[in-house]
Amino acid sequence: MLKITQAERDAVYKTIFNRRDVRAEFKPDTIPDDVLKRILTAAHHAPSVGFMQPWDFVIVRSEQTKQKLKQGFIQANAEAETLFEGERKAQYSALKLEGILEAPIGICVTCDRTRTGPVVLGRTTNLDMDLYSSVCAVQNLWLAARAENIGVGWVSILHDEVLHQTLGIPEHIVPIAYLCLGYVSKFYDQPELEKRGWLKRQSLSSIIHEGQWQAKSHK
Numbered sequence: 001m002l003k004i005t006q007a008e009r010d011a012v013y014k015t016i017f018n019r020r021d022v023r024a025e026f027k028p029d030t031i032p033d034d035v036l037k038r039i040l041t042a043a044h045h046a047p048s049v050g051f052m053q054p055w056d057f058v059i060v061r062s063e064q065t066k067q068k069l070k071q072g073f074i075q076a077n078a079e080a081e082t083l084f085e086g087e088r089k090a091q092y093s094a095l096k097l098e099g100i101l102e103a104p105i106g107i108c109v110t111c112d113r114t115r116t117g118p119v120v121l122g123r124t125t126n127l128d129m130d131l132y133s134s135v136c137a138v139q140n141l142w143l144a145a146r147a148e149n150i151g152v153g154w155v156s157i158l159h160d161e162v163l164h165q166t167l168g169i170p171e172h173i174v175p176i177a178y179l180c181l182g183y184v185s186k187f188y189d190q191p192e193l194e195k196r197g198w199l200k201r202q203s204l205s206s207i208i209h210e211g212q213w214q215a216k217s218h219k
């Protein structure tokens, strides 16, 4: 059995605790192909229901494509702003919630719900397990990127149609995540939303239930 040494374990936790969602700190430096390949290989080694591997990765480098996606963000974000009220709205509007143009590379992670056929081991009861599998690939990608000192920002304030149209994604393929990748000037030591007073991390004790669900308060 392959054993993880203490130093290796520490590195894994260090990567997990120092991973951040990055929007404003991207540098233009190119990500070398071998580094990108390692990150994508890590994503491709995520767990998947029935070993379905439903993901694909669309790599975005073109300025023109990024501009289209940015326009899509601007529209979706204007819609989003109307959903917040008062002080919260002002606070929301002041946040930078994407780095589409600044990041040298964008990656759209998708889910092919038809891959390997209609009956998939483990997805027979809950059909959404394929979507969850693609999200596992996103997390692997995010952590591998952090281990390479590369920042990732997930941009979900985008309509799926914009991703379908701009990236030529077939109708039956579901866009799961649009991720901005690049080297960064810095990684925050805590989530930016926490730093800016949007929300705090919940305490561990408030989310653990022993044996059965217990009502707990969440601030």
Ligand SMILES: Cc1cc2c(cc1C)N(C[C@H](O)[C@H](O)[C@H](O)COP(=O)(O)O)c1[nH]c(=O)[nH]c(=O)c1N2
Binding pocket: 019, 020, 021, 022, 023, 096, 097, 098, 154, 155, 156, 157, 190, 191, 192, 193, 194
């Ligand atoms: C599914 C999903 C979707 C989004 C995000 C995350 C996830 C998991 N996050 C990033 C999110 O705000 C961030 O993860 C949390 O605030 C915690 O911060 P760290 O990731 O620990 O830095 C995010 N951030 C942002 O600025 N714009 C966005 O559209 C999104 N969308």
